[in-house]
Amino acid sequence: MRRKTPYPYWFVAPAAIIFTVLFTIPTVTSLYFALTRWDLFSQTFIGFDNFVQFFREPGLTRGLINTVIFAGLTSGLKTVLGLLLAVLLTAGIFAQGFLRAVVFFPVLVSTIGVGLTFTELMHPTDGAINMGLSFFGIDGPGWLTNPDLALISVALVDVWRGVGLATLIYIAGLASISPEYYEAARMDGATRLQQYWRVTVPLVRPATTTVILLSLIGGMRLFDLIWAMTRGGPGFSSDVLASVIYKQYQAGFYGLSTAGNVILFILIGVLVMPLVYWLNRREVDL
Amino acid sequence: MKTKLITSPALAAVLALSGGAAWAQDLTILSDSSPDTVATLQALGDAYSEMNPDVSFSIETRPGGGEGDNVVKTRLATGEMADIFQYNSGSLLQNLRPSRTLAPMTDLPAMDNLLEGFKTAVSGPEGEIYGVPIEAAMGGGIFYHIPTYEELGLEVPLTWDQFMENNRIIAEQTDKAPIIQTYRETWTSQLLVLADYFNVQVDNPDFAQNYTAGEAKYAETPEALRSFGRLQEAAESGYFNEDFGAASYADGLAMLASGEGVHYPMLTFAIGALSQDHPEELSDIGFFAQPGDDPEQNGLTVWMPSALYVPADTDNLEVAKDFMNFVATPEGCRIIFETVGASGPAVVEGCELPDDVPPSVSDMQKYFDEEGRTAPALEYVSPVKGPSLEQITVAVGSGINTAEEGASLYDQDAAKQARQLGLEGW
Secondary structure, eight states, X not given: OOOOXXXXXXXHHHHHHHHIIIIIHXXXXXXXXXXXXXXXXXXXXXXXXXXXXXXXXXHHHHHHHHHHHHHHHHXXXXXXXXXXXXXXXXXXXXXXXXXXXXXXXXHHSOHHHHHHHHHHHTOTTTOHHHHHHHHTTOOOOOTTTSTTTHHHHHHHHHHHHHHHHHHXXXXXXXXXXXXXXXXXXXXXXXXHHHHIIIIIHHHTHHHHHHHHHHHHHHHHTOOHHHHHHTTTOSTTTTOOHHHHHHHHHHTTOHHHHHHHHHHHHHHHHHHHHXXXXXXXXXXXXX | OHHHHHHHHHHHHHHHHTTTOOOOEEXXXXXXXXXHHHHHHHHHHHHHHHHOTTEEXXXXXXXXXXXXXXXXXXXXXXXXXXXXXXXXXXXHHHTTOHHHHBOOOTTOGGGGGBOHHHHHHTBOTTSOBOOEEOSOOEEEEEEEEHHHHHHHTOOOOSBHHHHHHHHHHHHHHOSSEEEOOOTTSGGGGGHHHHTTHHHHHXXXXXXXXXXXXXXXXXTTOHHHHHHHHHHHHHHHTTOBOTTTTTOOHHHHHHHHHHTSEXXXXXXXXXXXXHHHHOGGGGGGEEEEEOOXXXXXXXXXXXXXXXXXXXXXXXXXXXXXXXXXXXXXXXXXXXXXXXXXXXXXXXXXXTOXXXXXXXXXXXXXXXXXXXXXXXXEOHHHHOSOOOTTHHHHHHHHHTTSSOHHHHHHHHHHHHHHHHHHHTOTTO
């Protein structure tokens, strides 16, 4: 049974109006404009043509696949590296507070700044990375100019930028595990590795859920880093949904880019909702 | 239509008589953010205010490229446009729906001064003219490093095969990059395809018409597919600078000026940037049209200047039109040349190039002086230009796609644009 709200209607009215004007109306109209050919001056209703176009044009489908690859890769790496770093940084090592700050620092830097900096570092001939590699006699690849590598390079930079947040969440998660579990495990003769797999990993599951969801959603809607580093290039090889949508918008295909946003909305929903359900159920099982 | 016939001579008479009439008005102008454009508009505004002290100008700027397109479209659609704005001519103008959003300038007295090719590029589908030029015409072709040519005894190529032969000699005898490509700025990758249009229309004169009608496709027309093929051939030859994927436009100009790179396919507006950043080396840089198959049929693909337009719903239509008329006179044209220098021939009749132009400009002028050696780029004779061409040419130039794949991707891209414009046959 629903509890009756303690607030009178006039009290919630301002928030309701803002919500309607800024969120409900644009969402509903965008569903309509996704079904039109729209040039801002006029629109023609064309049914699902925009969606068909999205799944037929190679440049656009490539963006869809890249989005899933990018989100999966960054989310996975942030989860694994985040937990390992958190374990290291709660182990009472030297200069722990300082090192925690160092890991978290990239989160505070502007994404565009990070992107432009790494674009210079990853320059195929004059970049610091390849110059460093050539010192050891290794011929570094074109990190951002090799079509097979560009998306992965951007993903690695995104992991560098975002792993600090995952670590922070894990540190909080580790702090909430009672030391008695480790004590009991040691009494039973568990090794460090067994303690890690049998105690730490299962008990930080709430933190894991948060990290996976945040980084997966963040990865799927990522735009600024891709735009600063490759603009989806070379060619279309590192295009993701968000950069594809922006390019359609820039080109004046307003209906098509709205349809792209609806697809992104549905994609995030389809991937994330079952994941939330699954992760939460596992939590209850414990 | 009737009323228009009556009003237009009347208006022309009013405009002619009212040279210094009392309009205490401030006109707003929206310009792209390039320093040259802003300086040009400033100089034109100052000259006009001197004659009409009651009129003043405020210039605001917008970003260039796709972002700027959106600013212009959004402001036109919401009725927030400045009194006058600067924008591209050709296919990009068609995307603004000029017949609905812009005030026609067909009846300006100074329209007679403008070249036909330019007028076509600033006309709507129904034939009204909307814009007046604020720069010189440009050529798309290949800049080259003159000292390297002299050192190796090379000659300006008249066919594509001679061009590739020159590249081979440069690659064998020097450690310079024969062809400069700069894909950090993707728009620079389109030149080898777009500047080949003179050769396309020589061999297939009806291509533009059939292309607009949706009957001819890049991938299915051998003369058009050849343009993509030349990009692929250049890419596969290995003649590009080593860092072509990461080099910027500014890097490209620097390589050309220093002779580190010998050929740079580019639009001649680069002469402006070269004279600012590399004034010492400007006399080392020459220019030739992108060669085709037949040495007898060698000519230049021409880009029309950007223009000023007046939105249909401005409150200051009369004075804006008078200013537009001033810009289209030979005097307006001279002010432009004095402000930013001459990077190509004017599209205003009676406005001659100054005598002391750099070699690249006089190289370009030769094509204009002879009958039949220039042709407008496809985007000025057809409203259809796909917006993703620059990504596709990067893909072909980087060896990701073949010429055939690139051409068919571009056909799909152009089809999207044509449907958005509501053209028949797509």
